[in-house]
Amino acid sequence: MTDQKNNSNNIVKNIIRRDDVVILQIVGEIDMHSSTELRGELLEISQNPPAQTIINMSEVDFMDSSGVAVLIEALQLHRRNSSQLKLVGINQRVRSIFEISRLDTIFEIYDSEDEAISA
Amino acid sequence: MTEKTEQKPPIIEVRALTKSFGSQQVLTGINLDVYEGEIMVVMGGSGCGKSTLLRHLIGSIVPDKGSIKLFNREISTMSEPELNDVRKRFGILFQSGALINSMTVGDNVALPIREHTALDERTIEIMVKIKLELVNLREHADKMPAQLSGGMKKRAGLARAIALDPQILFYDEPSAGLDPVTSAEIDQLIIDLTRKLNVTSVVVTHEMDSAFTIADRMCMLDKGIILKVDTRREFELLRESSVEKLSNQRDQLIRQFLRGDAEGPLTRCKEKSNYEEDLLERV
Ligand SMILES: Nc1ncnc2c1ncn2[C@@H]1O[C@H](COP(=O)(O)OP(=O)(O)OP(=O)(O)O)[C@@H](O)[C@H]1O
Ligand SMILES: [Mg+2]
Numbered sequence: 465m466t467d468q469k470n471n472s473n474n475i476v477k478n479i480i481r482r483d484d485v486v487i488l489q490i491v492g493e494i495d496m497h498s499s500t501e502l503r504g505e506l507l508e509i510s511q512n513p514p515a516q517t518i519i520n521m522s523e524v525d526f527m528d529s530s531g532v533a534v535l536i537e538a539l540q541l542h543r544r545n546s547s548q549l550k551l552v553g554i555n556q557r558v559r560s561i562f563e564i565s566r567l568d569t570i571f572e573i574y575d576s577e578d579e580a581i582s583a
Numbered sequence: 584m585t586e587k588t589e590q591k592p593p594i595i596e597v598r599a600l601t602k603s604f605g606s607q608q609v610l611t612g613i614n615l616d617v618y619e620g621e622i623m624v625v626m627g628g629s630g631c632g633k634s635t636l637l638r639h640l641i642g643s644i645v646p647d648k649g650s651i652k653l654f655n656r657e658i659s660t661m662s663e664p665e666l667n668d669v670r671k672r673f674g675i676l677f678q679s680g681a682l683i684n685s686m687t688v689g690d691n692v693a694l695p696i697r698e699h700t701a702l703d704e705r706t707i708e709i710m711v712k713i714k715l716e717l718v719n720l721r722e723h724a725d726k727m728p729a730q731l732s733g734g735m736k737k738r739a740g741l742a743r744a745i746a747l748d749p750q751i752l753f754y755d756e757p758s759a760g761l762d763p764v765t766s767a768e769i770d771q772l773i774i775d776l777t778r779k780l781n782v783t784s785v786v787v788t789h790e791m792d793s794a795f796t797i798a799d800r801m802c803m804l805d806k807g808i809i810l811k812v813d814t815r816r817e818f819e820l821l822r823e824s825s826v827e828k829l830s831n832q833r834d835q836l837i838r839q840f841l842r843g844d845a846e847g848p849l850t851r852c853k854e855k856s857n858y859e860e861d862l863l864e865r866v
Contacts, residue, residue, distance in 0.1 A: 530702055
């Protein structure tokens with residue numbers, strides 16, 4: 465697993481594996497095109513899941529329902545393996561798409577990575 | 584909201600739109616701007632041209648004259664492939680719901696996603712559940728349209744209209760034929776989609792309660808002419824004002840329509856129509 469990824473859409477900015485935590489930092493717009501890339505990354509992580517995966521979304525400006533769907537699938541896979549998936553740094557615009565889908569309570573959402581890891 | 588958004592260019596811009604079917608002029612010199620994130624309600628009597636205006640906005644009718652811009656692009660002269668590209672960015676809820684009868688509700692909602700994206704089936708399946716939950720139909724995903732009530736069909740149509748997370752939603756009579764509770768739910772959904780996702784909505788409706796619940800701005804059509812475009816507040820004031828205070832017939836007519844009064848310029852207009860001549864000429 466490399467520390468730095470350079471994909472066509474550049475949705476994945478950074479991925480760090482340490483101990484039992486994977487921190488995935490994603491950036492930009494998660495839409496019907498780029499969510500496929502996010503899915504690929506999350507499936508890869510879910511195949512050999514850490515105790516917890518933290519997705520840092522503080523640099524995600526926009527996410528549509530395909531992005532939400534991809535996160536839900538990853539959450540299913542994590543739960544099946546008794547590992548945790550946590551979201552960090554969601555801005556108001558992104559939070560809205562969760563809220564309108566009535567999914568703001570299904571995910572564990574934190575303000576910072578540290579807070580998420582220790583929670 | 585309107586004051587703020589009016590600084591930006593409109594997301595829909597109609598200029599001098601004129602349309603005739605045969606010898607009947609249905610729309611005359613329509614000018615209309617709709618701004619991002621607002622709900623524009625289009626009102627008017629039956630046959631005044633509301634659906635025809637809507638069908639121009641979605642590119643399914645070409646105007647005789649005038650210009651129609653969506654996302655700042657002229658659509659009235661677009662080729663089919665160009666138009667399809669724009670169509671991905673808006674959703675439509677038709678008067679009838681327009682579901683495909685041979686497909687389950689779930690597949691109806693999935694259809695535009697399958698057609699327009701390369702998303703994995705697993706992702707699509709979850710998206711469909713999210714959309715159906717929004718309209719309270721998740722438990723009915725496997726039903727066929729024939730097994731749904733009128734209101735459920737409308738809601739399924741709405742789930743399909745929002746399948747691709749559109750930026751603009753067009754509604755033709757979304758609450759017609761629905762019970763008051765379902766109709767209020769649809770109103771709330773239109774408001775939620777607009778406020779939370781910054782969707783822009785154009786809603787054609789007869790239902791005054793619904794119109795005044797959801798509208799940021801309103802537009803009154805009469806015989807193919809726009810009588811008035813203004814904020815909901817202005818229309819409320821007009822509705823509540825007394826007839827004596829209204830100097831012009833146009834305002835009196837709009838007031839009558841908004842109040843659903845049987846007496847007023849609307850009915851007087853009808854009396855002066857060519858009914859008698861028509862009957863007598865043919866004898
Ligand atoms: N394709 C068409 N060919 C010929 N005439 C048409 C066509 N579509 C609409 N019209 C006519 O244009 C006029 C306006 O119709 P339209 O459907 O826009 O009315 P509306 O305001 O939506 O009415 P309603 O409230 O009853 O739905 C009507 O007189 C109708 O008969
Ligand atoms: Mg109509």
